[in-house]
Amino acid sequence: VVWHVVGAGSLGSLWATRLARGGLPVKLVLRDAKRLAAYEANGATLTLVENGVESRLAISAQTADSAEPIERLLLACKAYDAEQAAAALAQRLTPDAQIILLQNGLGSQDAVAAKVPNARCICASSTEGAFRQRDWSVVFAGHGYNWLGDPADPSPPDWLSDLQLAGIPHEWTPDILTRLWRKLALNCAINPLTVLHDCRNGGLMQHHCEVATLCAELTELLQQCGQPAAAEDLHSDVQRVIQATAANYSSMYQDVAQGRRTEISYLLEYACATAERHHCVVPHLQQLKVRLIQHLTDKGLPTN
Numbered sequence: 001v002v003w004h005v006v007g008a009g010s011l012g013s014l015w016a017t018r019l020a021r022g023g024l025p026v027k028l029v030l031r032d033a034k035r036l037a038a039y040e041a042n043g044a045t046l047t048l049v050e051n052g053v054e055s056r057l058a059i060s061a062q063t064a065d066s067a068e069p070i071e072r073l074l075l076a077c078k079a080y081d082a083e084q085a086a087a088a089l090a091q092r093l094t095p096d097a098q099i100i101l102l103q104n105g106l107g108s109q110d111a112v113a114a115k116v117p118n119a120r121c122i123c124a125s126s127t128e129g130a131f132r133q134r135d136w137s138v139v140f141a142g143h144g145y146n147w148l149g150d151p152a153d154p155s156p157p158d159w160l161s162d163l164q165l166a167g168i169p170h171e172w173t174p175d176i177l178t179r180l181w182r183k184l185a186l187n188c189a190i191n192p193l194t195v196l197h198d199c200r201n202g203g204l205m206q207h208h209c210e211v212a213t214l215c216a217e218l219t220e221l222l223q224q225c226g227q228p229a230a231a232e233d234l235h236s237d238v239q240r241v242i243q244a245t246a247a248n249y250s251s252m253y254q255d256v257a258q259g260r261r262t263e264i265s266y267l268l269e270y271a272c273a274t275a276e277r278h279h280c281v282v283p284h285l286q287q288l289k290v291r292l293i294q295h296l297t298d299k300g301l302p303t304n
């Protein structure tokens with residue numbers, strides 16, 4: 001079965017190049033004819049830079065308009081592009097199609113599932129890190145892990161062996177929602193504050209009380225919205241992450257610094273909306289959202 005990969009950005013390229021290197025059939029689905037022409041002008045190859053070593057992989061590409069049926073789709077765009085990208089390919093999906101969703105945060109997965117009601121949607125939570133050096137070239141910056149799961153069906157799919165062949169570290173879990181919620185909570189406790197205090201993750205050691213207050217509200221929220229496992233020892237985990245990644249700039253910090261749209265709607269905004277739905281009182285989290293939105297507005301960036 002061919003792996004159709006939508007989005008030749010950081011994570012999409014990281015997956016596509018490793019699958020291709022493992023000898024598996026991969027096809028890229030690019031945004032439009034212009035991007036396809038640019039890719040072909042680059043020799044229709046993607047470059048993976050790993051420990052300073054470049055591997056160049058020939059991978060064929062197409063646009064969403066191609067007629068070829070899609071049985072397996074890796075959706076590797078940003079959360080705010082996922083619904084539209086999936087909708088554009090809905091007609092091409094086979095009756096037994098499976099989609100793997102690489103988006104950070106929560107909210108986009110349900111939006112995608114609503115557009116492709118017959119496909120099996122498998123969610124991923126990735127701790128791998130990659131960035132684009134230039135177009136069609138990705139740097140594998142941080143080794144990590146990929147947790148995969150289907151909130152609607154605990155049985156593992158038959159393609160995990162492909163990931164094994166490709167050397168993509170992964171584990172199938174029936175508790176993918178716990179993973180996604182935990183990651184979202186860590187993100188809410190750290191990323192917005194690094195933007196507002198203009199600091200690396202380690203800079204939050206100077207804002208210990210603010211972090212502790214947010215963790216208390218996030219813990220309460222997770223307990224009330226049916227995710228108690230994601231709430232366990234959240235504060236100590238946040239402190240551990242702050243220390244372990246002290247020298248790093250958070251993804252949201254980098255997005256803002258580079259004038260890129262953030263995924264706020266699928267992170268802090270999603271947490272606040274869930275709190276409202278469950279009548280859970282989280283004043284500091286709400287205030288954090290207001291401050292972050294004001295900051296993005298001041299910078300001329302989208303607030304959704």
Ligand code: NAP
Nearest residue numbers: 007008009010011030031077078079081085103104129130
């Ligand atoms: P990215 O580098 O911006 O890549 C997204 C790609 O999707 C871009 O190449 C974009 O095309 C493409 N795209 C968007 N809509 C499309 C469409 N309709 N058809 C075809 N292509 C489309 O983003 P990323 O860093 O890989 O992040 C993807 C997701 O993974 C995010 O939710 C992110 O939070 C998550 N994540 C990323 C990392 C990481 O280290 N990068 C780690 C963990 C999680 P253009 O190039 O034409 O704009």
